[in-house]
Amino acid sequence: MMDSGNAGGAPANNPSVKGPSVDGSAANGSPVISLRDVGKVIGGKTILSDISVDIEPGSIVGLLGKNGAGKTSLIDVMLGFSPPSSGSSRVFGENSFELPAAAKRRIGFVPQQDELLDSLTGAQQLALNAALHPAWDQALIARLIGEWEVPLDRRIQVLSGGERQKLATLLALGHEPDLLVLDEPASSLDPVARRQFLRELLDIAESPTRTVLFSTHIVSDLERVASKVWIIRDGRLAWAGDLDTLKESVVRVTLLARDAWPSQLDIDGVISRRDEGRRVQLVLTGWREERQREMAERWGAEVSVERLGLEEIFLELHS
Amino acid sequence: MKAVLRSALQFYTRTRLQRWLLAGALLLFAAQLLTTRPACPCPRSFNPWPFLLGGLAGAAAALLTAASAWDLRRISALRTVFLIPHSRLKLAGGMFLAQLLAAAVGAGLVMLLGDARPPSPLSWGSARGTFEMLFGIALFLVVLLQVITGPSRILSMGSLVLMALLSLRTDLLMKPEILGAPKAHVLALAGILAWLLFTAWYVRAWRPRAPFLTWSRGRASADGPIEVSRQKAIRAFLLGQPSLLRVCRQQLTIWMIYHLVVIAMMAAMKLLIARHTFPANYSMAIIVLLYGPIVGVNVIAGTAARSSRRLWLRGGEPRNVLYATAERLAWQSLALMGVPLFGVALLEVRFLPHAGIDMLFPLVMCVTLTPAALYLGLLNFRRRLDVSFLALYIIAVGALFAGLFVESPRGRQLLWIAPLVLLAMGGVLRALARRRWYGIDWLRFRAERATSLSGLRIARS
Numbered sequence: 001m002m003d004s005g006n007a008g009g010a011p012a013n014n015p016s017v018k019g020p021s022v023d024g025s026a027a028n029g030s031p032v033i034s035l036r037d038v039g040k041v042i043g044g045k046t047i048l049s050d051i052s053v054d055i056e057p058g059s060i061v062g063l064l065g066k067n068g069a070g071k072t073s074l075i076d077v078m079l080g081f082s083p084p085s086s087g088s089s090r091v092f093g094e095n096s097f098e099l100p101a102a103a104k105r106r107i108g109f110v111p112q113q114d115e116l117l118d119s120l121t122g123a124q125q126l127a128l129n130a131a132l133h134p135a136w137d138q139a140l141i142a143r144l145i146g147e148w149e150v151p152l153d154r155r156i157q158v159l160s161g162g163e164r165q166k167l168a169t170l171l172a173l174g175h176e177p178d179l180l181v182l183d184e185p186a187s188s189l190d191p192v193a194r195r196q197f198l199r200e201l202l203d204i205a206e207s208p209t210r211t212v213l214f215s216t217h218i219v220s221d222l223e224r225v226a227s228k229v230w231i232i233r234d235g236r237l238a239w240a241g242d243l244d245t246l247k248e249s250v251v252r253v254t255l256l257a258r259d260a261w262p263s264q265l266d267i268d269g270v271i272s273r274r275d276e277g278r279r280v281q282l283v284l285t286g287w288r289e290e291r292q293r294e295m296a297e298r299w300g301a302e303v304s305v306e307r308l309g310l311e312e313i314f315l316e317l318h319s
Numbered sequence: 320m321k322a323v324l325r326s327a328l329q330f331y332t333r334t335r336l337q338r339w340l341l342a343g344a345l346l347l348f349a350a351q352l353l354t355t356r357p358a359c360p361c362p363r364s365f366n367p368w369p370f371l372l373g374g375l376a377g378a379a380a381a382l383l384t385a386a387s388a389w390d391l392r393r394i395s396a397l398r399t400v401f402l403i404p405h406s407r408l409k410l411a412g413g414m415f416l417a418q419l420l421a422a423a424v425g426a427g428l429v430m431l432l433g434d435a436r437p438p439s440p441l442s443w444g445s446a447r448g449t450f451e452m453l454f455g456i457a458l459f460l461v462v463l464l465q466v467i468t469g470p471s472r473i474l475s476m477g478s479l480v481l482m483a484l485l486s487l488r489t490d491l492l493m494k495p496e497i498l499g500a501p502k503a504h505v506l507a508l509a510g511i512l513a514w515l516l517f518t519a520w521y522v523r524a525w526r527p528r529a530p531f532l533t534w535s536r537g538r539a540s541a542d543g544p545i546e547v548s549r550q551k552a553i554r555a556f557l558l559g560q561p562s563l564l565r566v567c568r569q570q571l572t573i574w575m576i577y578h579l580v581v582i583a584m585m586a587a588m589k590l591l592i593a594r595h596t597f598p599a600n601y602s603m604a605i606i607v608l609l610y611g612p613i614v615g616v617n618v619i620a621g622t623a624a625r626s627s628r629r630l631w632l633r634g635g636e637p638r639n640v641l642y643a644t645a646e647r648l649a650w651q652s653l654a655l656m657g658v659p660l661f662g663v664a665l666l667e668v669r670f671l672p673h674a675g676i677d678m679l680f681p682l683v684m685c686v687t688l689t690p691a692a693l694y695l696g697l698l699n700f701r702r703r704l705d706v707s708f709l710a711l712y713i714i715a716v717g718a719l720f721a722g723l724f725v726e727s728p729r730g731r732q733l734l735w736i737a738p739l740v741l742l743a744m745g746g747v748l749r750a751l752a753r754r755r756w757y758g759i760d761w762l763r764f765r766a767e768r769a770t771s772l773s774g775l776r777i778a779r780s
Binding site: 082083099101107115117118120128133 | 548549552560628631634637758762
């Protein structure tokens with residue numbers, strides 16, 4: 001469970017890793033999203049379990065997880081599409097499942113499977129969305145259409161996956177939401193378009209009051225854009241905190257001893273262990289510089305420490 | 320060859336509805352065999368089985384053929400089918416074999432029925448002629464559906480006009496001098512020729528578009544007004560189409576096509592099998608019209624239910640208001656489809672021959688069934704057919720037979736309880752639909768993804 005007052009990089013029950021809470025209440029009033037002990041069970045199968053986390057205004061949070069880890073389910077619960085089986089989910093201080101219209105108007109959402117109407121043109125689809133939002137910013141949309149090269153005169157059914165994705169994102173931006181939630185926004189874009197799209201995402205999120213949450217299973221996307229990261233594994237939050245803190249906290253330590261290592265090592269925060277004779281490789285969480293010296297003294301071993309990239313951390317967490 | 324055979328079987332057993340229909344037809348077949356045994360104590364004065372087999376199983380077979388034809392059309396539009404070499408040839412071969420098997424089984428049933436006991440209720444034609452007729456018609460039906468929903472608008476319209484002309488000439492086909500010269504093998508050969516032409520185009524053509532998308536061309540969609548009201552936008556999101564009129568027009572077109580196809584089939588049956596003894600009878604064609612608003616409103620209400628997720632954040636309305644909007648939309652669609660279809664049916668009941676069958680009772684049954692169909696649709700958040708669809712079908716067709724079998728005045732009086740029961744059922748379903756919508760959990764009904772196991776299974780099949 002993620003508690004608001006959790007200390008940064010503190011080791012947790014292996015292999016789950018707990019980071020500092022993204023608690024907005026301390027920084028900027030009430031959090032945009034607040035989840036407390038959220039669980040979701042469908043047909044006897046646990047989809048989400050024990051998720052407690054907050055998002056502060058203005059942050060860009062990347063939700064990372066394998067296919068089927070529960071990213072979309074978490075977003076569905078968060079935005080009120082689905083009630084939590086246990087715990088509570090609040091957006092802008094309101095119960096997600098009973099969101100009032102005023103709170104909904106502050107949310108922009110791009111679902112994983114776009115909800116575009118195939119028989120319409122892009123322009124008609126935009127007009128439909130504009131009709132539902134009193135504060136539709138046509139100037140912003142016109143600018144983005146030009147920059148993203150979205151064809152509006154063609155029927156949506158003939159648009160490519162990337163063009164559909166861009167159009168779906170436009171629809172979520174037109175009313176200038178305070179909270180933008182994107183479920184796998186760049187999954188159907190080619191590398192060039194993805195890079196451009198993520199750059200735009202950064203521009204969009206520039207406003208200090210706008211919060212962005214996007215889910216992905218592409219680690220490089222997240223590394224490029226997000227300042228905070230949530231890693232979800234098997235419906236549980238394995239990490240929630242600053243991206244930099246995560247990178248500093250999780251390291252690969254190689255210990256080289258004179259004799260073979262015992263099967264049990266009394267070390268906190270071990271995510272994985274590989275033995276190669278007198279050499280043992282550990283991936284540890286909650287790393288602090290002084291632990292290197294402590295280890296060397298305790299076992300009389302050579303200790304070398306290697307920093308990991310986000311992709312390696314992600315793989316280790318799922319190994 | 321194995322792949323072709325597998326495809327043929329898949330066309331008839333892929334969905335739960337198809338399997339239910341097959342099981343029902345087999346049960347009827349078994350029951351018919353049992354009751355026609357000499358030792359059976361069943362009363363001989365009036366044997367309902369010819370009517371059950373001729374009507375219910377016949378309608379089920381037609382539905383199966385239509386469903387398999389629709390499957391072929393839908394699968395043809397899949398990118399995977401287009402990319403895999405020879406897959407289209409296998410599909411086309413499988414569909415041909417499926418119609419061959421269906422015609423053989425159908426002809427066997429008809430022969431068993433026709434030769435079961437003297438006097439035979441209907442004077443059936445020869446086994447070979449029956450088979451050729453069924454096979455030819457089945458092939459025509461499959462090709463026709465591909466052409467009507469295909470990429471060429473000219474071909475679609477041409478086929479519809481042809482069907483309309485054919486149905487207009489039904490009376491001419493029923494003249495005794497024409498009936499005296501059945502040419503079943505010509506029909507079968509024509510069916511095979513149509514099939515070969517279609518297959519030649521199909522294996523060489525560019526991937527056909529998904530069905531229905533080709534129907535959405537036209538000014539109303541491409542150049543429609545950009546200024547829309549909030550109410551119109553909400554409707555468009557719920558229906559997935561620009562307007563309710565457009566959706567209802569599509570449904571009306573589909574049901575009029577079915578209607579014309581049944582009339583054409585009846586004309587062919589009259590021409591090739593029943594000959595002089597079969598009285599002109601439009602009852603099955605009329606029941607198709609009666610069935611139209613039931614299925615139509617079920618489909619539209621289901622679309623609104625599945626699209627409701629789109630409006631949760633966009634529209635801003637709470638769940639109860641969303642439900643009220645969808646319910647109102649469904650009732651409006653029922654009015655737009657029900658008035659013309661029930662109206663035409665009423666006219667046909669009045670002016671077309673239906674062999675003395677009382678069509679008033681089925682008409683009342685179908686009208687009173689529509690609220691239940693509407694609320695079943697609103698309950699259906701999944702993107703697939705469910706058994707409720709079959710239940711509606713059985714009730715609608717059952718009404719026709721109930722009108723046939725019950726002869727005593729008291730029995731007929733009792734029959735009129737059924738419409739009241741159906742209305743009450745609609746009320747119960749409304750309560751269930753409200754309850755589901757007020758607490759709807761869209762995550763439970765998330766659409767099958769292309770990468771999911773079930774999605775892959777469908778694509779593979």
